[in-house]
Amino acid sequence: xxxxxxTPSRVLIYLxxxxxxxxxxxxxxxxxxxxxxxxxxxxxxSMIGWPRQxxxxxxxxxxxxxxxxxxxxxxxxxxxxxxLVAIPATIISTLLGSVAGYAVSLWRFPGDRWIYGVVTxxxxxxxxxxxxxxxxxxxxxxxxxxxxxxxxxxxxxGLSFTTLFCRNYYIAIPPELMRAARIDxxxxxxxxxxxxxxxxxxILIVTVIWQFTHIWNEFLYGVTFTTGQQxxxxxALIALSASVADIxxxxxxxxxxxxxxxxxLLVYLFGxxxxxxxxxxxxxx
Amino acid sequence: xxxxxxHDLHKRFGAVEVLKGINLEMNSGEFTVLVxxxxxxxxxxLNIIAGLERQSSGSIQIGGRVVDDVPPKDRDIAMVxxxxxxxxxxxVRQNITFGMECRNVPRAKRDEAVGRVAKLLQIDxxxxxxxxxxxxxxxxxxxxxxxxxxDPLLFLFDEPLSNLDAQLRVEMRLEIxxxxxxxxxxxxxxxxxxxxxxxxxNRIAVMRQGVVQQFxxxxxxxxxxxxxxxxxxxxxxxxxxxxxxxxxxxxGAVAVIGQGEAAIRLPVPAGSEGWVGREVVLGIRPExxxxxxxxxxxxxxxxxxxxxRVDMIEPTGAETIVVLxxxxxxALGRVSPDLRYRLGExxxxxxxxxxxxxxxxxxxxxxx
Numbered sequence: 001x002x003x004x005x006x007t008p009s010r011v012l013i014y015l016x017x018x019x020x021x022x023x024x025x026x027x028x029x030x031x032x033x034x035x036x037x038x039x040x041x042x043x044x045x046s047m048i049g050w051p052r053q054x055x056x057x058x059x060x061x062x063x064x065x066x067x068x069x070x071x072x073x074x075x076x077x078x079x080x081x082x083x084l085v086a087i088p089a090t091i092i093s094t095l096l097g098s099v100a101g102y103a104v105s106l107w108r109f110p111g112d113r114w115i116y117g118v119v120t121x122x123x124x125x126x127x128x129x130x131x132x133x134x135x136x137x138x139x140x141x142x143x144x145x146x147x148x149x150x151x152x153x154x155x156x157x158g159l160s161f162t163t164l165f166c167r168n169y170y171i172a173i174p175p176e177l178m179r180a181a182r183i184d185x186x187x188x189x190x191x192x193x194x195x196x197x198x199x200x201x202x203i204l205i206v207t208v209i210w211q212f213t214h215i216w217n218e219f220l221y222g223v224t225f226t227t228g229q230q231x232x233x234x235x236a237l238i239a240l241s242a243s244v245a246d247i248x249x250x251x252x253x254x255x256x257x258x259x260x261x262x263x264x265l266l267v268y269l270f271g272x273x274x275x276x277x278x279x280x281x282x283x284x285x
Numbered sequence: 286x287x288x289x290x291x292h293d294l295h296k297r298f299g300a301v302e303v304l305k306g307i308n309l310e311m312n313s314g315e316f317t318v319l320v321x322x323x324x325x326x327x328x329x330x331l332n333i334i335a336g337l338e339r340q341s342s343g344s345i346q347i348g349g350r351v352v353d354d355v356p357p358k359d360r361d362i363a364m365v366x367x368x369x370x371x372x373x374x375x376x377v378r379q380n381i382t383f384g385m386e387c388r389n390v391p392r393a394k395r396d397e398a399v400g401r402v403a404k405l406l407q408i409d410x411x412x413x414x415x416x417x418x419x420x421x422x423x424x425x426x427x428x429x430x431x432x433x434x435x436d437p438l439l440f441l442f443d444e445p446l447s448n449l450d451a452q453l454r455v456e457m458r459l460e461i462x463x464x465x466x467x468x469x470x471x472x473x474x475x476x477x478x479x480x481x482x483x484x485x486x487n488r489i490a491v492m493r494q495g496v497v498q499q500f501x502x503x504x505x506x507x508x509x510x511x512x513x514x515x516x517x518x519x520x521x522x523x524x525x526x527x528x529x530x531x532x533x534x535x536x537g538a539v540a541v542i543g544q545g546e547a548a549i550r551l552p553v554p555a556g557s558e559g560w561v562g563r564e565v566v567l568g569i570r571p572e573x574x575x576x577x578x579x580x581x582x583x584x585x586x587x588x589x590x591x592x593x594r595v596d597m598i599e600p601t602g603a604e605t606i607v608v609l610x611x612x613x614x615x616a617l618g619r620v621s622p623d624l625r626y627r628l629g630e631x632x633x634x635x636x637x638x639x640x641x642x643x644x645x646x647x648x649x650x651x652x653x
Contacts, residue, residue: 177373179335179357180364180370180372181383182337182357183357183363186383186387194372194375198373
């Protein structure tokens with residue numbers, strides 16, 4: 001039966017969907033447009049408006065020249081800081097979470113449920129609650145104001161989620177597979193390496209996307225535990241917006257925001273479909 | 286030589302006792318089938334033999350060696366699972382050699398072993414495929430290949446055929462039997478399918494609620510079941526079990542089923558005279574009730590002709606199952622498909638009196 005394209009209910013659905021999409025996209029549009037307008041133009045007209053001339057130079061200034069807290073090197077060093085925190089913390093927390101999830105899902109040992117419960121409890125603790133403990137830990141390890149300190153914090157905090165993700169994925173692996181491997185003579189790590197890990201790409205992609213996005217966008221720890229040149233990009237953006245000039249540099253700031261958001265956007269664009277698929281997939285068909 | 290000895294084995298999960306003192310002794314080269322309804326403990330027993338679970342008490346010997354504290358990989362066993370449990374990310378070849386890989390067997394030796402097993406099971410062409418590219422029957426073969434390549438003292442099969450469709454199941458059953466005859470391996474095979482048990486086993490252990498009801502060769506289990514449970518579990522359609530009364534007669538004792546004129550009187554096996562005057566359960570297989578012209582075996586006088594009312598008729602093609610009225614009970618008979626009975630008519634049937642057995646109606650144990 002041929003369907004009518006424009007039934008009233010269908011029009012309504014599109015209307016509602018368009019409105020929701022607009023609500024999300026308008027702020028992005030404002031930032032994109034402002035990143036291409038000069039500071040003078042924004043100051044003379046308003047925050048919202050079409051660029052009279054395309055000010056591509058904002059991006060170059062934001063990347064390499066703009067002064068943030070007395071240093072005029074743009075956001076580049078801070079982007080690097082964020083990468084140096086987010087990449088190792090993502091990889092380490094994903095691998096550890098994978099092993100931990102494997103241990104609590106496929107091996108029975110005394111207290112396994114209890115350990116899993118405590119690990120995942122971390123998801124529900126508010127970030128602010130952990131500030132003071134981490135301050136003490138960083139101080140005692142002499143890691144205050146270091147990227148290594150941030151890597152450590154994000155790795156350990158991330159374990160709650162990565163363990164949860166992996167455990168829920170591995171729980172679908174049939175126990176008979178484990179029994180067969182044990183009879184074949186494989187131990188804990190050989191089973192992990194040869195049998196479980198090859199089944200894991202869908203869930204590993206999910207955890208990598210999740211962790212990277214989360215760590216890259218993280219602000220509170222970055223601004224609390226690092227200062228000056230050690231800050232990740234999220235913290236540096238605040239310092240950038242606070243820098244005083246003769247007129248507000250909204251154009252350059254918008255360009256900086258766009259570039260800061262780019263890595264997670266790219267990760268989502270390339271991995272997004274795996275993300276949705278991985279969250280719903282089982283380990284073994 | 287005793288290949289496997291299970292001594293007074295108990296297994297408890299919390300308050301539930303799943304195995305209640307299992308004693309079994311299996312000889313080298315023997316095909317033993319553990320059979321019983323689901324929940325009878327047969328799979329738990331197999332897992333304990335494999336070392337995948339630990340018994341609460343009791344002891345297990347494999348090849349004369351106590352293995353209670355030996356991990357599965359060192360028990361000299363191989364196991365075939367119901368779901369095949371093939372490693373999904375490995376090729377067939379890698380699946381078969383994984384055990385050798387874990388033992389650091391040199392590559393040349395692995396290849397030789399794979400070649401031998403692949404040839405035996407005719408899976409040469411599949412070696413580089415992944416399990417997801419195989420059919421059910423092929424997966425089954427690979428799972429057996431993985432077990433065979435180890436050449437262990439003891440093979441453990443955990444319902445290996447129950448995931449296959451009916452036709453393939455019959456084929457694979459035959460192959461497993463041929464394989465056993467060819468290799469002379471010692472096999473413990475768990476199934477809930479009594480036909481698999483009958484066709485494959487040298488000896489059958491019938492289990493129920495964690496207790497071995499009978500451990501004997503298939504013929505004995507079928508014809509001389511230890512109790513009513515075994516009698517009803519083995520055989521399809523199941524054995525007729527009819528309430529009867531033993532009365533004295535000139536020849537010793539006779540079992541009377543029903544009252545008055547319509548009562549059916551059947552001779553009983555020797556050794557039941559002590560039960561005269563008491564209520565018993567009489568067991569007779571459906572194939573021992575047939576049309577009056579039937580000869581049972583080579584004994585010309587085995588057949589006794591009785592009259593019974595036909596309550597229901599079920600043609601199966603190869604034979605016809607008739608449901609007959611025996612006293613207050615119903616009994617199944619298996620007659621030639623050429624014969625046409627009318628519902629409700631009283632007709633004559635031959636009964637193979639040699640196969641009649643009696644059970645104590647209180648305990649269910651066989652009397653004679």
